[in-house]
Amino acid sequence: xxxxxxxxxxxxxxxxxxxxxxxxxxxxxxxxxxxxxxxxxxxxxxxxxxxxxxxxxxxxxxxxxxxxxxxxxxxxxxxxxxxxxxxxxxxxxxxxxxxxxxxxxxxxxxxxxxxxxxxxxxxxxxxxxxxxxxxxxxxxxxxxxxxxxxxxxxxxxxxxxxxxxxxxxxxxxxxxxxxxxxxxxxxxxxxxxxxxxxxxxxxxxxxxxxxxxxxxxxxxxxxxxxxxxxxxxxxxxxxxxxxxxxxxxxxxxxxxxxxxxxxxxxxxxxxxxxxxxxxxxxxxxxxxxxxxxxxxxxxxxxxxxxxxxxxxxxxxxxxx
Ligand code: AMP
Ligand code: MG
Numbered sequence: 001x002x003x004x005x006x007x008x009x010x011x012x013x014x015x016x017x018x019x020x021x022x023x024x025x026x027x028x029x030x031x032x033x034x035x036x037x038x039x040x041x042x043x044x045x046x047x048x049x050x051x052x053x054x055x056x057x058x059x060x061x062x063x064x065x066x067x068x069x070x071x072x073x074x075x076x077x078x079x080x081x082x083x084x085x086x087x088x089x090x091x092x093x094x095x096x097x098x099x100x101x102x103x104x105x106x107x108x109x110x111x112x113x114x115x116x117x118x119x120x121x122x123x124x125x126x127x128x129x130x131x132x133x134x135x136x137x138x139x140x141x142x143x144x145x146x147x148x149x150x151x152x153x154x155x156x157x158x159x160x161x162x163x164x165x166x167x168x169x170x171x172x173x174x175x176x177x178x179x180x181x182x183x184x185x186x187x188x189x190x191x192x193x194x195x196x197x198x199x200x201x202x203x204x205x206x207x208x209x210x211x212x213x214x215x216x217x218x219x220x221x222x223x224x225x226x227x228x229x230x231x232x233x234x235x236x237x238x239x240x241x242x243x244x245x246x247x248x249x250x251x252x253x254x255x256x257x258x259x260x261x262x263x264x265x266x267x268x269x270x271x272x273x274x275x276x277x278x279x280x281x282x283x284x285x286x287x288x289x290x291x292x293x294x295x296x297x298x299x300x301x302x303x304x305x306x307x308x309x310x311x312x313x314x315x316x317x318x319x320x
Contacts, residue, residue: 002067003297004058004094005290008087009079009107010131011038011171011188013047015058016287017069021117021294024062026253026280026287027054033170036163037160044082051090058286067098073293076302077276077310084306092304097254104302105292107284108133108312109144111250113295121246125239127231127263130251130284131156132173137312138242139320144312147238149198155227156253157283158200162207162223166216176220177256178319183221191226196238198230224258232262239272246273295319297309 007014007028014028033039059066074091077084088104095102112126126137126144128143134155136148151159156173163172187210190202204225211219239247247267249260260276267274281288299318 001070001253001294001297002064002068002292003073003294004072004284005073005088005105005288005293006087007075007107007286007289008047008083009075009077009284010083011043012284013051013054013086014284014286015055016290017058017062017064018287018290021291022062023287023291025058026285027058027061028285030052035169036164038080040080040082043080044086047083047086051086055090058195062064062239066094069073069098069100071103071293071297072100073103073105073289074110074304075107075110075289076305077307078107079306079308081306081308081319084308088306095304101301102304103293103296103300104304104307105289105296106135106310106312106315108135109315110288110292112137112144113292114281115248115250115277117291118281119246119248121248121273121275123244124246124248125235125242125244127235127247127249129155129231129253129259133251134198134231135312136238136258136299138238138244139317140242142316142320144315144317146312147242148198151194151199152201155200155231156159158204158227159223159253161204165208165211168218168296171252173253173256176223179217180224180258181219182217185214185218186225187218187222189222190224191230192228194233196234198234199286200227201205224256228256228259228262231259232266233319236262236270238265239270243274246275248275248277250277250282254282255279
């Protein structure tokens, strides 16, 4: 069975194809604003313009004809409405033209499912860290429950905002990581955990006040140490409470080596397993939507309509 998945929730337009759950192709292109953050209209135009060529590339790489696709999956949300619409429209068009059904996938759950597949862990705690999302998620009573999350902005969003202040273009995460490696002096920053939730916005304000007094390397180093410690502390608490013995990190920020090091250290001390997700599947991608669509193949069918505020815990997981 071939499932084609379309990802378009934010900056990435991706198309992936799976055959019986195995990934055949995973093509994408990422919208990069000239300056500042994502402009929804521009991102949607990027997706709309490049979508067809990414679709063709994914089919070509997979060696599959469009008429052979059995099911179309698309990311319903959460995400930016104008961006979500481009993926939903493509799914609707393909469905009508080729007479195949459409399944709408929760983007956060797709990150979890591809991470579960890559790690081989049956029931891990998931730290999902991306541009717009920061969630600690566990599976309980048929749903993915958000055990802890950011009370304001996503961690990637924080890194990108701080990056903008420091003159680092979007997406700032990789460059911040590079600077952090040369950091020597730790600057104490606001460390804000409330229960299992975290809060980041105070850190940006703090950095705006002190950035001129310190080397950029030290600012980046201290920023990473502070926010990653917060996330790992909250994750450890969730693991203990939910009695999970494995952990995975996914989302664009999962590309960060230091964050993975900390996760591995924490799990090592608890006697738990830790896995780092391959780079190809860490950020937004179409393969994770196709794969999750494949898991949902016998259960859910939706009208190809976006759901911008689609919560992780809103979906009843019928395939687990
Ligand atoms: P996503 O929304 O999942 O595609 O993730 C995008 C976010 O990941 C952006 O905010 C990037 O700044 C961030 N990011 C990418 N690479 C890294 C890295 N090496 N370290 C930290 N953050 C990163
Ligand atoms: Mg994402």
